[in-house]
Amino acid sequence: GIFWKLGNDLYFRPELVYTATKSDYDSSEFSIKKLDAPLLVGIKVLGPLSIFAGPSLQYILDTEFDGINIDEVEDDFTVGLNFGIGFNLNKIGIDLRYERGFNNNEAAFIDENLGNGIVSRIDTRPDQLILSLSIAL
Numbered sequence: 228g229i230f231w232k233l234g235n236d237l238y239f240r241p242e243l244v245y246t247a248t249k250s251d252y253d254s255s256e257f258s259i260k261k262l263d264a265p266l267l268v269g270i271k272v273l274g275p276l277s278i279f280a281g282p283s284l285q286y287i288l289d290t291e292f293d294g295i296n297i298d299e300v301e302d303d304f305t306v307g308l309n310f311g312i313g314f315n316l317n318k319i320g321i322d323l324r325y326e327r328g329f330n331n332n333e334a335a336f337i338d339e340n341l342g343n344g345i346v347s348r349i350d351t352r353p354d355q356l357i358l359s360l361s362i363a364l
Contacts, residue, residue, distance in 0.1 A: 228263075230361070240267040240279065248355075260289040265309045280310035283326060305329070311357075318363040327354050 228244030244263040249256055262285070269279030285305045311324025 236271045238269050238277075240269060241265070242267065258291045259287060262286045262288065267309060269313065275315050277313045277315065278311070279313060279322075279324075280308070283307040283309045285328065320361040320363070322357075322359045322361070324357050324359070325355070326357055 228242055230240050230242040233239045242263070242265045244265070245260075246263050247258065247260045249258045251257075263283055264285075265281060265283040267279045267281040269277045271277045283306070285307055287303045287305070305328050307326055307328040309324050309326050311322055313320060313322040315321075
């Protein structure tokens, strides 16, 4: 991904990040690909340490459940929250953040493998810790 930082001690940092994640559900794998656009506001608290928080706009590009493409995710566009702590030393930065989606967003699919036609649902909202490394250009 990329980001742009405006300001020093108090800053605004819009980002654009391509994200691909995989999760296991009852021995099956669910993958999601999306574009994230966190809009973070941060403040330096002590030397190279800063804290930040802000909304994250998320657009789901693709979802797949064990080889089955899922076309019916309720909302392709969702909103979430990011907050965390960052350490910046010259041109190198390390962030640890928590991301959580706000919207109730589910993917539905029919279980054809068991022949019972049961509709199953997977909550696609992110709920994760993210460790990132950045290099200023």
